[in-house]
Amino acid sequence: MTHLVFICGHAGTGKTTLAKRLIGPLMRATGQAFCLLDKDTLYGVYSAAAIGALTGDPNDRDSPLFLQHFRDPEYRGLFDTAAENLRLGIGVIAVGPLSREVRERKLFDHAWLGVPRDVNISVVWVSTEEETARERIAARGNPNDAYKLAHWDEYRQRRFVPTGDACGGLLNFDNTAPASADYDALLGRIVQTPQPPGMMLPPMPV
Known part of the structure; x- marks a missing residue:
């Protein structure tokens, strides 16, 4: 059975670091090849060029304009790229915030994702305390985070549990x-x- 693993959560929670730590053990445990698809790696450069041409600010990735016109196409490209790999028998770890899709439970819907029905889907929600996430965001110095830090009270309203x-x-x-x-x-x-998908799993140890 081919696996699709979503690593989701808000900025600063360590999604990509977790995905990189898991991919080797996943390949050994399943005997399958896996690829890592990080939304920012796939679309970061292109979206920066496009939003920069529109607004003059290539790092304008959390503004209403970006969220309205760029967010969903980026995710659809992520899902389509995952589906191509899965059809070739290659497992996928897909990384992105995906908070709306988690809330609406779309990540468990094979048809909505466009992935084969026999794919085993796991959705991992990565979390940290808000202040820890903010400290990590500030420390990494990524210009794409400038809007979040400058409008933290607005951004934090999107940080749902x-x-x-x-x-x-x-x-x-x-x-x-x-x-x-x-x-x-x-x-x-x-x-x-x-x-x-509807079954409640026991909490993980912390």
Whole structure:
């Protein structure tokens, strides 16, 4: 069975670092090839050029203009690229915030994603405390984060914590200070027998 693993969460939670740590162990555990698809790597340069041509600011990636006209096409390209790899039998780890899709449970919908029905989908929600995330964002000095830091009160309103129905089937991972056992537990839950999307899973150790 081919695996599609979404690594989701807000900025500063360490999504890409987690994905890079998981990809080798996932290949060994499943015996399958995997590719890593990070939305910012796939579309960052292009979107910066496009938004820069429109606004004069290539780092304008959290403004209403960007969110209205660029966000969804970037994600659709991510899903389509994942689907091409999955049809070739290559597992995918896809990285992006994807908070809206998590909230609306679209990431469990094979048809909406455009991926084969026999693909095993895991959705990992990566979290940290808000202040920890803000400190990480400031420390990394990425110009794409300038809007977030300058409009933090506005941005923080988009930082939702999955609750209720949104949690069904979600693998929650606290990435504030995880131990090796936490990574091993997450890996085990990704490769285990698939759970129905509506089933509540027990919390991961923190």
